[in-house]
Amino acid sequence: MLFLLDETGAIAIKNFKDNKMINFEAKEQKNLEKNIIPFEWHSIAFKMLKLNRLSLFVGEPGSGKTTWAMMAALKFTGQEGEILQGTPDTEISHIWGFFALANGETKFCDGPLPRALKKGRFLIVEELNLIPIEARSSFLTLRGHRNITNPFTGEELPIPDSFRLIATSNPENLKCRNQPQIAQMLLDDFVIMEVPRMTAKEVELLLSFHYPDTSTELLGKVSTLWQKYENVNKMYLSYRAAKHLMSLLLSGIEENEAIRIALINKYITDSDVFTTAQLKFSISDEDMLI
Ligand SMILES: Nc1ncnc2c1ncn2[C@@H]1O[C@H](COP(=O)(O)OP(=O)(O)O)[C@@H](O)[C@H]1O
Ligand SMILES: [Mg+2]
Numbered sequence: 001m002l003f004l005l006d007e008t009g010a011i012a013i014k015n016f017k018d019n020k021m022i023n024f025e026a027k028e029q030k031n032l033e034k035n036i037i038p039f040e041w042h043s044i045a046f047k048m049l050k051l052n053r054l055s056l057f058v059g060e061p062g063s064g065k066t067t068w069a070m071m072a073a074l075k076f077t078g079q080e081g082e083i084l085q086g087t088p089d090t091e092i093s094h095i096w097g098f099f100a101l102a103n104g105e106t107k108f109c110d111g112p113l114p115r116a117l118k119k120g121r122f123l124i125v126e127e128l129n130l131i132p133i134e135a136r137s138s139f140l141t142l143r144g145h146r147n148i149t150n151p152f153t154g155e156e157l158p159i160p161d162s163f164r165l166i167a168t169s170n171p172e173n174l175k176c177r178n179q180p181q182i183a184q185m186l187l188d189d190f191v192i193m194e195v196p197r198m199t200a201k202e203v204e205l206l207l208s209f210h211y212p213d214t215s216t217e218l219l220g221k222v223s224t225l226w227q228k229y230e231n232v233n234k235m236y237l238s239y240r241a242a243k244h245l246m247s248l249l250l251s252g253i254e255e256n257e258a259i260r261i262a263l264i265n266k267y268i269t270d271s272d273v274f275t276t277a278q279l280k281f282s283i284s285d286e287d288m289l290i
Helices: 040-051 065-077 092-096 112-119 133-142 180-186 200-210 216-229 239-250 255-262 271-289
Strands: 002-005 011-015 020-024 054-058 082-085 097-102 105-110 123-126 147-149 156-158 165-169 191-194
Touching (some): 040 054, 040 065, 054 065, 065 123, 065 165, 082 112, 092 112, 092 133, 105 112, 112 123, 112 156, 133 180, 200 239, 216 271, 239 255
Parallel strands (some): 054 165, 082 123
Antiparallel strands (some): 011 020, 147 156
16 A cells, blocks of 8 residues: 655555555545655655754755655654745745734734744745745744744744754745845755756656556656656756646547647747747657658
8 A cells, every 4th residue: 555645735545456546635644654655865855854953945846845845744743734835925924923803802823933833843934935035034043042932922932842944945946146145144054955856757656656547558658758848948847747748648638739738838938948849849740750
């Protein structure tokens, strides 16, 4: 039996004997260590997590950062992590919480950081580097200290030894042109790991779990096509593109149309790269005719 996480965070249990997938909520599962496919970088990542309170995982979208972080939080704390989705609009109140009026009373609603500290959970900060520097500096006080003070309420919160902040970022967001020194200083206490992109073999393996009833031939075909278009002028496809291709093919969409939708059009945001991808596609089309 093998446990997997699908993109909703639900666990898919694959029973190899009868090849059936059973889905249920992640929170119903306590021990998730075996729940995702282990990649080579995971073992270093676990060591980093054990040694350091703050860690940052940098990798292309779809390389499996969030999946790993969620699994690690469950594995170490028995609870899902508190997730903060970083954006350029993230403010200190999104991290700490805010005052709200309820039944005529003003109450403070804890944000993800105090919730994580109080409940013994991990804090997962997605796209850390999109968060403006003022808000990001809230995490500075987490380093080395035993307590942290909520700037809105003055509440002093102990930081459990087991507390961890797992941050993710895509490499592009990491570049800070305006204030590179401050950005570097804010990361000083983080251990930083570069997460590799998935290989075609890993993509094939994941596909075989997400589409257990699919023939080996189709699995091989999708992963080969994915690999062919995976890197165009240093822009990359993620595993999601392979999943899209697989589901389009399974729904009966004609192969070239499916390739265009799932793989080529993923490059639509950059006109040069898009043209190169289209060219690659039309050339291989002619190859097939010959
Ligand atoms: N180790 C893994 N085991 C199973 N599925 C995975 C694994 N890593 C990634 N995935 C799949 O790949 C998709 C993208 O991974 P995700 O963690 O969202 O990437 P990122 O956070 O780097 O953008 C997920 O929806 C999940 O289905
Ligand atoms: Mg992610």
